[in-house]
Amino acid sequence: CLIFFRDPDRIIPPGENLILSPADGKVVFVGDETGSEGEAKQVSIFLSIFNVHANRVPVSGVVKKASYSKGKFLAAFKEEASKANEQTEIHIASGESLIKVKQIAGIVARRIICYLKEGDEVLRGDRLGYIRFGSRTEIVVPSDTRIRVSVGEKVTGGQTIIGELLG
Known part of the structure; x- marks a missing residue:
């Protein structure tokens, strides 16, 4: 059971x-x-x-919003889980950019933990929260961001560079 609750240190x-990956796992949508x-x-x-289920802060900045929404518990690999499932949404202002991270519960994962609150100053790679068991994490970035990952790629939270802010 301890394998589910690991939270290893990462070299940032x-x-x-x-922009760093907020989670360990497999990219299922870009x-x-x-x-x-x-x-x-x-x-x-x-x-x-x-996978490790600790989530990481993708960019340095200030938390502008951290909100929880109740929802369903559909299988997290399904795209409709993005809007229908229980989730926490975190907005981070980084310079002129706004980055959103969504922690989304899955069919097995029914417990989302977010350590951040509005006004927190965060550094890239900081621990953001935790989702127990199988789940989904999404990041929404400005349209002029250069994305460096593709569908099917394995990523490591706090280590894999998934994009670069160009604006």
């Missing part, structure tokens, strides 16, 4: 404007997203029961 890569703030890009990561 140096560099300006880099694409455009239209939200309340306009056009953006989204990367979705599926965490199997064998």
